[in-house]
Amino acid sequence: MALLYGYLFPVIYLGAFWVLYRYEKVPLLHHMGELLTVSVLGGACFGLPTAMVSERERGVWRRYRLAPVGSWAVVLSTIVARYFIVLSAGVLQLAIALAIGMTAPEHPWALALVFSVVSFAFIGLGLVIAMLADSVPAVQALGQCLFLPMLIIGGVAVPLASLPPWAQHVSAFFPGRYAVEALQACVSGRGWGETRFDLVALGLIGAAGCVTGAKLFRWESGQRFRATASKLWLVPTLAVWFVVGWLAESRGRIVIKPAPATTAESPATPLAPNPATSVPVTPPPAAPSATQPAPTVIAGSPAPVPPVVSGPPKQRWELLTEADIASLDYNVPPDSAVVTPIASADDIPDDVTDRLLANLEDALLKWPPGLVEDPVQRVLNLMAVAGVPDLVQNPVERFVPIIVQRHLETLYPKDKLVRILTWIALHPNDGVMIEDVSELGLEGVGSGDLVRERVYYYAIKFVARLTGRKAG
């Protein structure tokens, strides 16, 4: 049992996540928070109470009770033993993820620390379950009551951003989301410095669980929970959960925040060129150098200029040939996938979505980043309008690309648009990427690199649509 819940379960989850997010560039990097949380959750909410209750049922503890050991020793040793089981399961998960190509966590020591706090929180929870349940089947039932809601609406297995607001508020009262946030920040964010609230929340939940678990401790299964005098100790646990949720709510932490990494990054200024990008998006006009084959300059367009500092000159989008367009990798996620979906013609938006999309269409006309001079940056900015909702699993994500494509087609003739999009797909790391499109009525903030990836796919999909190719 312990083996099943402790190791098999996390590995199965890892496999499932890998399949689900197979189009992401670095496998699982942005899902380790969720995966490790599932691992701890399985070990603590099922493994721990199952082991404890079955030992109690078989009378194992009865024998220990005859020795001069206190209940605290049994509870403490159980916690420590379970911590090592959970830790080894987490390490196994991490090892598998690294083996299939994930990059190493950015803050390994912080990750170890946060993992321990997360384990503590869930082990406290498991202890309470073990003390509430009179039998192993009761553990299963109680465990599921915590496990499934946490997985589905608690921000563990389903991204919070794709949940309705009420569910996001409910999630504030489950420890799952804090665990995911804190762990993810250590894997691909800024480390534990930005997770202080999460750590405090998890620590409180864990401490309340451990104290209550110890107070409700029963040596023998003959002592039914119903007959336990100290069951009022449940109140503090529930109170701590409530306080944590309330604090999170009052601090405004319950807004959609899909990628913990973004909070730490300085918001990008879409209009200013980013010095970190390899090619200036709006290069200063300059004469082609003599050593360079003179490109056929399309009249009216700025002259293509190689970066002054580096290697061979990059071609501007006007110069792209049909061969370049054909060379794109059209093997992108299908329109029905989780990543970069596009609604099919028979997918009719409901009234609310319809109004939102109509507003979006109007807003796009006046949106400053959609009016910048450089065509590549302009299209890039507009593509982010499709990319960000997809990334944060905004419920309207599949309709937005249709609006964006329609808007782009009003701005440029098809031929030009295809070349700009092809340029973007061929230079996915160029330009400045917008991360926040909330002023267009689309909630959610995505991290730049991830938005780039989505924009890359959408660019190829748009090219395919405009040129009658098949994508996906």
Next chain:
Amino acid sequence: MSAHVVVRQLSKRYGVVDALREVSFEIQQGEIFGLLGPNGAGKTTALECLVGLREPDTGEIVIGETDVRRAPAEARQRIGVALQSTALQDKITPREALALFGSFYREREAPGVLLERFALLDKADAPFDSLSGGQKQRLALALAFVNRPHLVLLDEPTTGLDPHARRELHHEIIRMKQEGYTVLLTTHYLEEAEQLCDRIAILHEGRVIAMGAPRELIAGSSTLQTVTLVASRPIAEERLRGLPGLESLRCDGTTAYFRTGSTSSTLTALLRLLDEQHVEVIDLQVRKATLEDVFLDLTRGTAMEKPAELTR
């Protein structure tokens, strides 16, 4: 260190049920003391109070110089307990279990010594779930000795064991006595109690209704002896009825059964009668009362009026 046990006026109530009612007994150093009684008589409650697992409502328990109610943890340091069935984690081995439990006590016996003594060397490193019932029980006994106890409590140690394992355990308990341990055991088996215990106390409905050495209890009991007679030809029942001290007579052709409180006078009269009638005796058996008879008589409630006579 003395292991003289004194229990005085112990009472425990669960709701409306009196589990123990002013139970008192003493166990001398080096004695094997048996606590007998039907299910629900209060044996387990008494034992649990002794180990400090249960807090009695009133009464006093002193083991050696330790007041159990005041210092239960201290008392546990010196008590070894083997429960009726001991469960441990499935994968723990006898060697590990003995080392682990040893670590809970100030004084401890080396696992190797106990493994040898309780014939567990072969299975020293086998997981607990692979041990047989007898081996598990031997491990339970070994665990009871892990702290070099002054007092050993055995709760129905032979229940569920096959005759072979039970015999082994009896030898083990006799050996404990020889080594000077003080032992308190509870049991359902009267024969076992008769064979092993120096003294016993019979508990019934939370009260001690009889206490003493098994032989004294039998001798002192009013329980009648049973006589079975097989004659050469049928005997007239009316004739037998006149015999002195006769009770519950039953005739079945040539066979007669009866009980008597005065065996010799009844038998003398019987033999004279048969001789007068020229009836030959084919078979004559006199069975003395066993502890079981005493126990059944006492706990059936018929003897409830007589405890004063038996209790010392």
